[in-house]
Structure formats: structure tokens, C-alpha cells
Amino acid sequence: MKISHIIAIVVIGIAIAVIVTTAGDASSYVTFKEALKLELDGDDAKVHVVGKLKKSSQGQIEGMVYVPQLDPNYFEFQLVDQNNEIKKVVFPNPKPQDFERSEQVVVIGSMKKGVFVCDKILMKCPSKYQETEIKA
Secondary structure, three states: OHHHOOOOOHHHHHHHHHHHHHHHOOOOOOOOHHHHHHHHOOOOOEEEEEEEEOOOOOOOEOOOOOOOOOOOEEEEEEEOOOOOEEEEEEEOOOOOHHHHHHOEEEEEEEEOOEEEEEEEEEEOHHHHHOOOOOOO
């Protein structure tokens, strides 16, 4: 066998190893029910949960707790997932800017004792995606 063939086989082997290890770190999109099942099974893998903020009939967010004077790194809110299940979500960081304006929220984290503790919050704000007229 030529040395170039051996090098090519080694490079392909390394590429396959990298792909397999990164695929194992990818988290999946689940509902709160599935995240709770993962917690009960002892799996603390990070997952994505997509949902909407629980709002009152006046459009006010319900269940939001953020008191920066007491603890600036504690933010709590309620999220309604795709199955209309409501869970408390805790974010151990400051409240994201324009959180109240978000239309849809993706939280990344895991369930701990029935509460979803997230490491990251991704928001979809409606103002960013609305078409606006440009007047000349």
C-alpha cells in the first residue's frame, strides 16, 4: 500500500470520529412531558423546548419573576409548550433584553425536580420579522 493511501485512510478515520462525537452532543427538540421523562430516567442531557409565554387577556406576562435588586442572576417565568403544558422555567442569568416583546421562545436546558432550568434563551421577536414600508 502506498503511503498516500494510508494517510487518506487515517484522515477519513479522524473525520468520522469528529462527526460521531459532535453528533452525540446535539440536543433535540422535546416537550415538557418528554423532558420530565428524561429527568425521571436519570438523563440530564440538554434539550430544546419551544413555547410561548403565558400571557393574561391584557397581554401581560404571567408568572414572571425578576428582581435585580435582590438577585440579578435569577429570572423565572412560565412557558406554554406545543402541547399546551405550562411549566416554570428558571434562568440563572439576568433577564434578556426585550423579553416581553418575544412572540416565541426556545429554552435550552434540562428538567430538575419538575422545574425546567435553562442555560440559554432564544427569542423570536415579531418586530424583527414584520415587513415595513420604506418611504422615499
